[in-house]
Amino acid sequence: xxxxxxxVNKLQRACTALGDHGEDSALPTLWxxxxxxxxxxxxxxGKSSVLESVVGKDFLPRGSGIVTRRPLVLQxxxxxxxxxxxxxMHHKNKKFTDFALVRKEIADETDRETGRTKQISTVxxxxxxxxxxxxxxxxxxxxxxxKVAVEGQPDSIVHExxxxxxxxxxxxxxxxxAISPANQDLATSDAIKISREVDPKGERTxxxxxxxxxxxxxxxxxDILEGRSYRxxxxxxxxxxxxxxxxxxxxxxxxxxxxxxxxxxxLPEYKHLAHRMGSEHLAKMLxxxxxxxxxxxxxxxxxxITKATADLESELCxxxxxxxxxxxxxxxxxxxxxxxxxGIYKEHLDGVRSGGEKIYYVFDNQFPVALKRLQxxxxxxxxxxxxxxxxxxxxxxxxxxxxxxxxxxxxxxxVSMKGPAEAAVDAVxxxxxxxxxxxxxxxxxxxxxxxxxxxEASSGC
Numbered sequence: 001x002x003x004x005x006x007x008v009n010k011l012q013r014a015c016t017a018l019g020d021h022g023e024d025s026a027l028p029t030l031w032x033x034x035x036x037x038x039x040x041x042x043x044x045x046g047k048s049s050v051l052e053s054v055v056g057k058d059f060l061p062r063g064s065g066i067v068t069r070r071p072l073v074l075q076x077x078x079x080x081x082x083x084x085x086x087x088x089m090h091h092k093n094k095k096f097t098d099f100a101l102v103r104k105e106i107a108d109e110t111d112r113e114t115g116r117t118k119q120i121s122t123v124x125x126x127x128x129x130x131x132x133x134x135x136x137x138x139x140x141x142x143x144x145x146x147k148v149a150v151e152g153q154p155d156s157i158v159h160e161x162x163x164x165x166x167x168x169x170x171x172x173x174x175x176x177x178a179i180s181p182a183n184q185d186l187a188t189s190d191a192i193k194i195s196r197e198v199d200p201k202g203e204r205t206x207x208x209x210x211x212x213x214x215x216x217x218x219x220x221x222x223d224i225l226e227g228r229s230y231r232x233x234x235x236x237x238x239x240x241x242x243x244x245x246x247x248x249x250x251x252x253x254x255x256x257x258x259x260x261x262x263x264x265x266x267l268p269e270y271k272h273l274a275h276r277m278g279s280e281h282l283a284k285m286l287x288x289x290x291x292x293x294x295x296x297x298x299x300x301x302x303x304x305i306t307k308a309t310a311d312l313e314s315e316l317c318x319x320x321x322x323x324x325x326x327x328x329x330x331x332x333x334x335x336x337x338x339x340x341x342x343g344i345y346k347e348h349l350d351g352v353r354s355g356g357e358k359i360y361y362v363f364d365n366q367f368p369v370a371l372k373r374l375q376x377x378x379x380x381x382x383x384x385x386x387x388x389x390x391x392x393x394x395x396x397x398x399x400x401x402x403x404x405x406x407x408x409x410x411x412x413x414x415v416s417m418k419g420p421a422e423a424a425v426d427a428v429x430x431x432x433x434x435x436x437x438x439x440x441x442x443x444x445x446x447x448x449x450x451x452x453x454x455x456e457a458s459s460g461c
Contacts, residue, residue: 004291004294004295004298005136005137005138005287005290005291005294006077006136008034008035008138008294009075009077009128009138011030011034011301012034012036012073012075012126012138013089013126014030015030015034030301030304030305030308032171032173033173033297033300033301033304034173034297034301035173035174035175035290035293035294035297036138036140036168036171036173036174036175037137037138037139037140037174037175037176037177037286037290038139038140038142038165038168038169038174038175038176038177039051039139039140039141039142039177039179040142040145040165040169040176040177040178040179040190040191040194040195041144041145041178041179041180041190041191042144042145042146042189042190042191043144043145043146044144044181045144045179045180045181045189045190045191045210046179046181046210046211046239046241047141047144047179047210048060048062048067048068048141049210049241049242050179050208050210050239050241050279050282051074051139051141052253053239053241053242053253053256053257053260053279054076054134054137054139054279054282054283055074055076055129055131055134056131056133056134056253056254056257057084057099057129057131057253058099058100058103058247058250058253059086059099059102059103059106059127059129060072060103060106060141061103061106061107061110062247067144068141068142068143068144069110069114069118069119069120069121069143070109070110070113070114070120070121070122070123070124070125070143071122071123071124071125071140071141071142071143071164071168072106072124072125072127072140072141073124073125073126073127073138073139073140074127074129074138074139074140074141075126075127075128075129075137075138076128076129076131076134076135076136076137076138076139077128077129077130077131077134077136078131078132078134078135078136079130079131079132080132081132082132083097083130084097084129084130084131084132084133085097085129085130086099086102086127086128086129086130087127087128087130088105088109088125088126088127088128089125089126089127089128090109090125090126091105102127106125106127109125110125118157119157120143120157120160120161120164122164122167124140134283135283135284135287136287137283137286137287137290138290139177139286140168142164142165142168143161143164143165144161145161145162145165145190145191145194146158146161147190162194165194166194166197166198169194169195169198169199170198172204173293173297174204175204175205175206175286175289175290175293176195176198176199176204176205176206177206177208177286178191178192178195178205178206178207178208179191179208179210180192180207180208180209180210181209181210181211181214182209182210182211182212182214182215182221182224182238183211183212183214183215183216186224186229186230192207192230201233202231202232202233202234203233205232205233205234206232206234206237206285206286206289207224207230207232207234207236207237208236208237208238208239208282209221209224209225209236209237209238209239210238210239210241211241212238212239212240212270213240213263220269220270221238222269222270222273224236225237225238225270225273225277226273234289235276237276237277237278237281237282237285238264238270238273238277238278239260239277239278239279239282240259240260240263240264240278241256242256257278257279257280260278260279261274261278261280264277264278318447318448319447319448320444320445320447320448321448323448336445337443337445337446340443340444340445341439341440341443341446344439344442344443345435345436345439348435348438348439349435353438353442355431355434355435355438356435358431359428359431359432362424362427362428362431363424363428366423366424366427367420367421367424370419370420370423370424371417371420373420374416374417374420376413376416380409380413384409385409388408388409388412389406
């Protein structure tokens, strides 16, 4: 079963490499069909601390305002041995053993995509962490929900973040990890609010309570953890994150986990729930659930991959052979396509293919009929001939009729023929254009150049 999560990790990486982020695409999207766990929470809800507790390392950027500005796909791989390291997809074959450098690289890669203007982007960052202290798990850390734009950000950033988060969690294959602070009213929780919108029955939502140790004295979260305040299909889980003082003092994660277990085991109100509380239980539970969801989705994923492969192979076959990269190869390809087109066009003209007979019909039928309608008898009457010859004599009569008179006579007949002749030329031109369009469509080699075909159609030859 552990191999299933690794397989999905590889598929997600392949999707990102091919530009498939689950957005609208002309091609089938595999990303939307892959089960994922999206981490959702408002700013200062303890979302980053939960992720670091699950991993057992400090590796996420911290600061005021909106720190996470791109989705972070966090892939955890359990390995044998004592070594721990991280790898980024955009830094192939480079291992990060210093997790402070991992934090810096996340911030730098975010700025490379969004700039330093505090904008957000839907293009994910892929981070893989290999450690003997983690479970096989994949999480997507999304930007924290906010109600107010910070300095340097447009007012629309609030809605942009909400829309980005919603675009991830509204997918039926997405498992929602809703992070809510226990020291605030659950009714005002940003994570619960948006999760309820896309998953009203709580069938895909896991509720996580943070800052339970910071609740006012005399209050507790038992009603929430036992599902009486807000019921979800899966039990609520609470975690105790490190305080800011612990972070500043670099308190070890292992020591923090021990303190977390002791906290739930020592308090009477939480003692009966201690076995399903804490970041370690959260990670194991999510890993187990993700495995079961992947197993149930395998037939659908296989079907989609098979269909997408067949569609792409059909598209490649339609597009034809690869195009040469060098100038000589390109020139040869152009000459071959021209030769193919010329042969098909010539076949239309010669009668091997239909169309050329229309040209013959214009000259053998349409044009002669039009000429017969001109009534040349009016131009060739004796009276008209005598008039033209007399006019050509000018002021001095000639014994022999001058050539100029005959020229005028012939010219008057030709002028009357101009209309039918131009109509015949236009008719032939239209037929030739039609044959060009047909030859283009019938030239298989041109099908891999749709832009050229569109240009040919719009140019009207």
